Structure formats: structure tokens, C-alpha cells
Amino acid sequence: xxxxxxxxxxxxxxxxxxxxxxxxxxxxxxxxxxxxxxxxxxxxxxxxxxxxxxxxxxxxxxxxxxxxxxxxxxxxxxxxxxxxxxxxxxxxxxxxxxxxxxxxxxxxxxxxxxxxxxxxxxxxxxxxxxxxxxxxxxxxxxxxxxxxxxxxxxxxxxxxxxxxxxxxxxxxxxxxxxxxxxxxxxxxxxxxxxxxxxxxxxxxxxxxxxxxxxxxxxxxxxxxxxxxxxxxxxxxxxxxxxxxxxxxxxxxxxxxxxxxxxxxxxxxxxxxxxxxxxxxxxxxxxxxxxxxxxxxxxxxxxxxxxxxxxxxxxxxxxxxxxxxxxxxxxxxxxxxxxxxxxxxxxxxxxxxxxxxxxxxxxxxxxxxxxxxxxxxxxxxxxxxxxxxxxxxxxxxxxxxxxxxxxxxxxxxxxxxxxxxxxxxxxxxxxxxxxxxxxxxxxxxxxxxxxxxxxxxxxxxxxxx
Numbered sequence: 001x002x003x004x005x006x007x008x009x010x011x012x013x014x015x016x017x018x019x020x021x022x023x024x025x026x027x028x029x030x031x032x033x034x035x036x037x038x039x040x041x042x043x044x045x046x047x048x049x050x051x052x053x054x055x056x057x058x059x060x061x062x063x064x065x066x067x068x069x070x071x072x073x074x075x076x077x078x079x080x081x082x083x084x085x086x087x088x089x090x091x092x093x094x095x096x097x098x099x100x101x102x103x104x105x106x107x108x109x110x111x112x113x114x115x116x117x118x119x120x121x122x123x124x125x126x127x128x129x130x131x132x133x134x135x136x137x138x139x140x141x142x143x144x145x146x147x148x149x150x151x152x153x154x155x156x157x158x159x160x161x162x163x164x165x166x167x168x169x170x171x172x173x174x175x176x177x178x179x180x181x182x183x184x185x186x187x188x189x190x191x192x193x194x195x196x197x198x199x200x201x202x203x204x205x206x207x208x209x210x211x212x213x214x215x216x217x218x219x220x221x222x223x224x225x226x227x228x229x230x231x232x233x234x235x236x237x238x239x240x241x242x243x244x245x246x247x248x249x250x251x252x253x254x255x256x257x258x259x260x261x262x263x264x265x266x267x268x269x270x271x272x273x274x275x276x277x278x279x280x281x282x283x284x285x286x287x288x289x290x291x292x293x294x295x296x297x298x299x300x301x302x303x304x305x306x307x308x309x310x311x312x313x314x315x316x317x318x319x320x321x322x323x324x325x326x327x328x329x330x331x332x333x334x335x336x337x338x339x340x341x342x343x344x345x346x347x348x349x350x351x352x353x354x355x356x357x358x359x360x361x362x363x364x365x366x367x368x369x370x371x372x373x374x375x376x377x378x379x380x381x382x383x384x385x386x387x388x389x390x391x392x393x394x395x396x397x398x399x400x401x402x403x404x405x406x407x408x409x410x411x412x413x414x415x416x417x418x419x420x421x422x423x424x425x426x427x428x429x430x431x432x433x434x435x436x437x438x439x440x441x442x443x444x445x446x447x448x449x450x451x452x453x454x455x456x457x458x459x460x461x462x463x464x
Contacts, residue, residue: 009067010354010361014243015320017251017275018172022363027242028273033064033073034241036233036272038250039129041080042110043089045297046117048310048325049247049281049288055311056278056319056364057245058123062391063360066352076236077126078229081107081133082209082222099207117298120307122393130232132223133209138231139223140214142265143200147215151264154215155191157203163196166260172275173252180252198257199224226257233271234262244272248279278319284326296325306398309334315366315392334399336370340389341396343377349387356388407462411446417460421450425458 012025027033037057040046057077064073086103094102143159146152151165163169170180181195188195203221204210210220223231233241239262246255255275262271280287283294301310313333317323353376359368369392376385389395412420420439427435440450449463 010358012063012067012361013363014274014276015363016273017277020174023274025242025274027068028240030068031072033068033243034237035061035064035073035075035243035245036229036237036241037075037077037126037244038229038246038254039077039079040111040114041083041085042107042114043083043086044110045299046114047288048283048296048298048301051117051121051298051310052281052314052319052323053245053247053278054118054123055121055314057276058393059315059360059364059366060243060245060276061124061126062393063357063364066357066391067361074128074237075126076128076130076233078232079107079111079129079131080225080228081111081131082228083225087208100209103209113299117302120302120398121298121311122307122395124393128236130236132228132232135228135231135235136211136223138235139201139227140212142227142231142234142261143214145265146200146261149264149267151260152200153193154217155193157213157217157219157221158189158191158199159201159213159215159217160192160197161200161257161260161264162193163198163260164194166264169196169260170256172256172259175252180256198226198253200227200261226254227261229254230258230261230265230271233258234266239266240268240270241272243274243276245276245278248277251275251277276319279317279322281323281325283324285324288325305330305334306402308337308394308399309402311393312337312370316370318367319364336374337394337399338403339377340373340385340394341399343382344386344389345396347382347386349383349390351384352388352391353381353384356391410448410462412443412448417443417448421458421460424450 013022014025015022035057037053040050054077057075061073061075081103086106087099090097090099090102090106094105097105143152146161147154147159150162152159152161170177173180177196201214201217201221201223203213203217203219209222211222213219213221233244244255244258259271263269282288283296286292286294288294288296298310309330313325313329314323316329316333353372355372355375356369359365359372362368373385373388375381376388410417420443424436424439427433427439443450443460444463447463448460451459451461453459
């Protein structure tokens with residue numbers, strides 16, 4: 001199956017960071033569409049900025065499965081479980097334990113927390129979720145290939161990638177050399193042949209995690225950050241694949257260096273055909289940071305809001321644009337979802353609305369998709385709305401439970417409310433508007449909100 005107009009499905013177009021253009025998507029193999037997305041470094045609760053690529057590429061994953069068939073799409077999202085931040089957190093939280101045991105506890109606990117958060121956000125599991133420490137063999141193999149082909153060298157028990165050995169290094173980020181030097185926060189080291197060269201492997205300090213080193217280095221070591229993703233994508237998707245995604249902050253140096261490692265190891269023109277990057281996230285108009293006190297984890301937000309509300313709030317802004325995360329926006333998202341679920345109640349439909357698919361196929365235009373969903377709330381579109389909500393991963397249960405938990409305790413029992421409602425209906429029938437308004441106001445004061453419907457009926461709910 002292919003995603004084109006001839007099949008009755010929309011043509012998928014994606015913005016490619018590599019070419020700086022929106023292009024028609026043509027997978028290398030339509031029977032095996034392959035996508036890799038950089039996942040979490042597991043040392044702490046994920047913050048709301050971490051949720052953005054997870055939700056964005058979950059939507060793309062769902063769309064690819066719809067266009068090409070679920071059995072023809074493979075989605076890999078890695079887990080980074082070897083990192084200086086992990087080592088520091090492990091030593092801080094478990095000072096009495098062997099560091100390797102402490103690291104194991106931190107990474108497995110944090111990964112479980114991450115999975116719980118994503119389940120609440122309605123995110124599908126990727127097909128493969130590799131851990132970096134399970135792919136050390138592949139990392140060493142890549143490093144040996146790079147050394148053999150003259151793209152890497154050994155110096156003082158380190159292995160470094162030789163940036164000058166790759167003439168078109170920098171094509172992904174399109175940065176001048178001076179900007180790359182500044183952006184990479186280059187470590188000054190006397191053993192480097194060039195200031196831009198970056199670490200593929202480094203010796204482990206005493207007590208740190210370590211593995212047998214490549215290239216005949218006698219001391220144990222551990223991989224650099226960039227080689228991890230090159231090795232895991234190669235292992236699970238091959239030397240070249242279709243889509244590589246992540247946050248805009250990863251374009252340089254992480255993704256630029258992935259491209260360099262993989263292309264030079266396998267002598268290919270590309271690593272991934274399409275590179276996709278989501279924009280930054282701000283909180284109430286300011287950059288999120290612990291120093292400003294606006295650093296918010298997914299777990300903290302889930303304590304106050306259903307995951308579906310967070311999910312919709314993330315999709316209201318196009319993935320390539322910066323997003324401003326606000327309480328006002330969350331309130332609006334909650335109301336929107338409630339309207340959709342009310343309109344689609346008791347409806348069942350197996351497919352999303354064609355207009356929504358068209359919007360998503362245009363470089364994941366979620367704002368346009370949401371606008372189309374607003375137009376499905378009337379009687380004719382309710383079935384399509386139900387199918388679209390399910391396709392996008394929204395389910396009514398969590399929102400209903402959240403609303404029920406928020407509802408104030410009623411001063412009247414439901415039978416008492418119904419009796420007062422009958423009095424009001426009688427007053428309206430007699431055109432006694434003063435009595436009708438008085439009953440409405442009295443019920444509102446007792447925590448009951450009335451809604452006069454277009455069909456002449458009146459419904460009630462706890463006042464919010």
C-alpha cells in the first residue's frame with residue numbers, strides 16, 4: 001500500500017530539515033517504512049518539553065500506519081541509559097551502593113516512570129525501544145569501521161571522529177564553522193587533531209560504567225553520546241532509513257554528528273531521507289528553566305489535568321512552530337475535548353475524517369486538523385468525529401473521571417433537582433419567565449448549572 005492519491009489516500013508531504021523544503025514522501029521501501037526518534041535520557045522525570053516530540057511523532061506513526069498498513073511501519077525510539085547526568089544522579093540518590101547498581105536502579109525506575117506518563121498521554125509504544133547499553137557491540141563495530149576508513153583516530157585512550165575527513169560535514173544544520181564551534185561547546189584537548197573533532201569513545205573513570213574498548217585500547221571505556229544513536233538505528237533500521245526525528249535542539253551537534261558517523265561508516269549519501277524537528281516549548285511566555293521556577297514535569301501536569309488535555313494542547317500548535325504552554329490553553333483544550341466527546345457519544349466509526357487526514361498529510365498540520373474536527377460536531381459529522389478521536393488517540397474516560405472529581409458536592413439529591421427542574425419546565429410552558437429564571441438562579445446557587453437545549457429539553461450538571 002502506498003500513501004498517494006491513486007490509492008484514495010492523501011499524498012504525505014513532510015518538511016525536511018536537510019533540504020529546508022516540504023517534499024512528497026516516498027519511502028525507500030513502501031513495504032517497510034522506517035522511522036527513528038531520539039528518546040529520553042533516563043535520570044529524572046520527563047518535563048513537558050520532552051513530551052512534545054513524543055506526541056508529535058506518535059501522530060506521524062499513527063498516520064504512517066494508516067497510509068501504509070500497521071505491519072509495514074517500524075518505529076524505533078531509543079533510551080539513553082549511559083550518561084554523565086545518570087552517573088551523578090545515581091551517586092546522589094544511592095551513595096552507599098556500588099555505582100553500577102545505583103545506575104541500574106535510577107535508569108529502570110526512570111524508564112518505568114516515563115512509560116507511565118506516556119500511557120496517560122495516549123502515546124502508542126514504538127515497535128522497538130532499544131537501550132544504549134544493550135548495543136555496545138554495534139558501537140564498537142561502527143568505531144572500527146570509521147578508524148579503518150580514515151574517519152576516526154585513537155588518541156590518549158580516546159577515539160575521535162575526524163571532522164575534516166568529511167567534506168560536506170554541516171549539511172544538516174547549515175551552520176558556518178564559527179557557529180558550529182560555539183554551538184558544540186567544544187572541549188579543548190591537546191590530543192585533538194582539529195577543534196571540531198568529537199568523541200566516539202572515551203576512557204571510563206574509576207567506578208564508572210565501562211566496557212572493553214575498541215581499536216586495541218587497553219583500558220575500559222564508554223561510548224560518546226552521538227555514536228549510540230548511529231549504532232541503534234543501524235541495528236534496527238539498517239544503514240539508511242526513511243525518517244529521523246527529534247527536537248530542534250538536537251539538529252546540532254547530535255544529529256549532525258549522527259549523520260557524519262553513519263554516512264562515513266557505510267559510505268552512503270544519506271543516513272535518513274527525511275529529518276524532522278519539532279520547535280521549542282515555552283511556559284507562559286518564558287523559556288522553561290529551574291531557575292525561573294517554571295520547570296514542569298509531565299507527572300506534575302498529570303496530577304492536575306487528564307493526559308488527553310495535555311495531548312490536545314500540544315497539537316494546537318504546528319509541530320515546527322514554538323509553543324507557549326499556558327493554563328488558559330489547557331482550560332480551552334479541556335472544553336474543546338468535552339464538546340467533542342459529547343457530540344461523538346454513542347457513535348462508532350472505524351476511520352478518521354478524510355479532511356483531517358488531508359490536513360495531517362500536509363506536514364502534520366494539526367491546527368488545520370483540529371479546525372476540521374470542530375466542523376464535525378453537528379449530526380452529519382458525529383460518526384466521523386468519533387473515528388477521528390479514536391485515530392488520534394483520544395478516549396473519553398479520563399476526562400469524564402477528571403470532571404467528576406472536580407465537581408462540587410451537590411446540596412440537593414438528583415431526585416430533588418429533577419423535581420425543581422419539572423417546576424421550571426412548567427413555568428416555561430406557562431411563559432412565566434420570572435419563575436423560570438428564579439428557579440435557575442436558585443439551583444445555580446446550590447451548585448447546579450442548567451442548560452436549555454435547542455430541542456426544547458433542559459439538562460443539568462454540577463456547576464464548575
